[in-house]
Amino acid sequence: MTHLQGMLSSFLGDRLIAGEAGRAPYAQSEGHHVGALPALVAQPVSIDEVCRVVQAAAAEGVAVIGYGAGTSLEGNAAAVTLDTLVVDFSRMNDIVEIAPEDLIAVVQPGVSREQLNEQLRTTGLFFPVDPGANATIGGMIATRASGTTTVRYGNMRDNLLALKVVTASGALIQTGTRARKSAAGYDLTHLFAGSEGTLGLIVEATLRLHGQPEQIVSASWDFESVEGAVDTVIQTIQSGVAVARMELLDTRAMIACNRQSHLGLPECPTLFLEFHGSAAGIAEQLDIVRMLGDTNGGGTLKTATATEERNALWKARHHLLWASRAMVPGAQAWITDICVPISRLAEAISRAETMIEASGLFAPILGHVGDGNFHVFFILQPDDAPSWSKAAAINEAMIDHALSVGGTCTGEHGIGLGKQDALRREIGAPAVDIMRNLKQALDPQGILNPGKIFI
């Protein structure tokens, strides 16, 4: 490690961090998993530097983990051994190119989604994927993230055209082109997307952009029951209405939201919606959705068109994690993530609710319900071991139920450290073996983010 340190500092200078205080933040993320303290942190500023960093690490057989904004939730970027080199992409945050005529942006991995949309504002275009957190694009690709707008615009996979990747040997490859589709060989782009840094380091991405909608209408909508809210969403999806956002917040989530963000909304199961389109198109969508909700115990569909009012709603939604934590001073959060076929969503949420109720835990439910995806935010005191055990049991039961109805153990957070056993249950040992063979083929030394997805 001393040798590696010398070699890296020769070209990184003070962008190689070796002091403990400087390294400590990289052992943490917004999730509940805590990583080992990495031995070194490199902050490259160019693709060439990333290649040299990985080549040096490969020569020494040192583990390499890419790091974005630290917003992952399953320990996806946590070090598992002390002799780990973290590659922090925070200084590679340039927007390389915006090509409005092709609806494309080319970005470095450290660009955050908010930064990208800020830059796009005057172009008439936007990048839709919104996981809530202000994650980096590199991190979002690495975990195949999705979020509030996926129901209409797709997830990171759907909005990704091409990557530049530094391989385990420190070579640079390009996957894909700027064409909107391609049948040219194996789909390397989408193999690296979601591989959590275990197959290569993403150093540049070509993204699909979308036209800013002519009009945007947001809405909050209170329901008598979670079931009524979910059934409204399911029926909307089945009717083919392309609502841009369909988020469920349960009563506990609304209490936390009101307290933190002063929304003054009814404290009952609530849908946060957003409609994109022409004025006439949105009116049509609203008519259909309102009709469906009315038969499912929907209250007042409260629409907002003014930008500030809309932003207030979504800001409250995005702050729900902190709002939930603030309900229990000193508490941490453990956030689950399952995704089921939409026809089984009401059942899945109802089962989670029943278990939470019985456990006595404080655990708001939030769902990207249009995708069949939802989260439980377990709010737990760090030293309350029995409560962590209860949360773990509920998490496992949620996963088992999701798998039993044809769903997945993770809709958007990835496997990381937290869901390796669940992955095996989901796809079976032979398919995990296929993944292991692929890893072995691309990273024979096993230096890229070791210990993740499978062991």
Add this chain to the structure above:
Amino acid sequence: MTHLQGMLSSFLGDRLIAGEAGRAPYAQSEGHHVGALPALVAQPVSIDEVCRVVQAAAAEGVAVIGYGAGTSLEGNAAAVTLDTLVVDFSRMNDIVEIAPEDLIAVVQPGVSREQLNEQLRTTGLFFPVDPGANATIGGMIATRASGTTTVRYGNMRDNLLALKVVTASGALIQTGTRARKSAAGYDLTHLFAGSEGTLGLIVEATLRLHGQPEQIVSASWDFESVEGAVDTVIQTIQSGVAVARMELLDTRAMIACNRQSHLGLPECPTLFLEFHGSAAGIAEQLDIVRMLGDTNGGGTLKTATATEERNALWKARHHLLWASRAMVPGAQAWITDICVPISRLAEAISRAETMIEASGLFAPILGHVGDGNFHVFFILQPDDAPSWSKAAAINEAMIDHALSVGGTCTGEHGIGLGKQDALRREIGAPAVDIMRNLKQALDPQGILNPGKIFI
């Protein structure tokens, strides 16, 4: 091979074809590549039989090629050696399940897209991917096919949730679930999609369905120039209007269409369009598109709402290959396939036109222009070697230009035998090496569709 024949016939009976007349059709496809005569053709009826067939072939080290409808165009399913076993999926053509409540269908690989849509007709749902030919779903996944509706509904990748795959050792794996999205480990589903049978045999697929649109309006629209037609399409894409189909036919294509299908349309560059949505939504789309076309030399936008009239238009479009062949008695077709960023599409088509004009060849142009994807149909006499050389030179020049503007050598036909050198030029030798490593990892004996994509 005799040993393999005995072993396979023991459970396949007369579904193992060994006679030359029975094997001969499998050396042909709709493309211009001719394969070797395979030694044996198996027609399994179940996943279990496919596993046993592949296990037997693996034990003997015999090459295995999956075969659908034979509509591929780059020799993707052509045998390269005489000791090849073809697995013909024509008897595995059951629709296993339609789950309207989840907008999902589960199908065997031999199901054709027309068969699937016929079954879906009464459900209110449809499967959108339409490559023109009545290909099988298995073949469409294997080549990552797309087609006329991709501009709105995406390609096979976008409409695929999960696969069952028989691996090179004859084991069965499941990739993916019925959930609409997932972040569970490597994206095996989309690694197998487009791998042209070189990594595994697809034996079942879970597909995304879409709601049948409330209303459908088709249209043909004559233009003064190809440029005017293409610019109209580019501006439509850039304006964010989600037209369901946007196809370009050049003057030669329209002459062939009129002669074969008696459309009676003007013989000039023409757009075939289709609009899906509510009556009001379609009216809005038509207004915008008409306004764009009017400034680009568009003639009469002739709409059709009656089912028969719409079907006549698209049937003519789908029969263009045969219509073009019929223009030159005894001729064969060589169909190219490049895809460029949409801003470079007018330039790419114009260059192709100039080269065709200079060559003296009869070669209609057809484009899925909303994707930046187009084809030249070279209509050639089988023994006219100089014309085949001219076509080859134009094909290469089209590919070089596509690559120079950030496009791909194939939008939807795949690499097969025909584009291996182009793939190397497109993604570079290091990325091809990555593909080769993946192949080696999943098929160490190299028995699955050898000689395809790369050597």
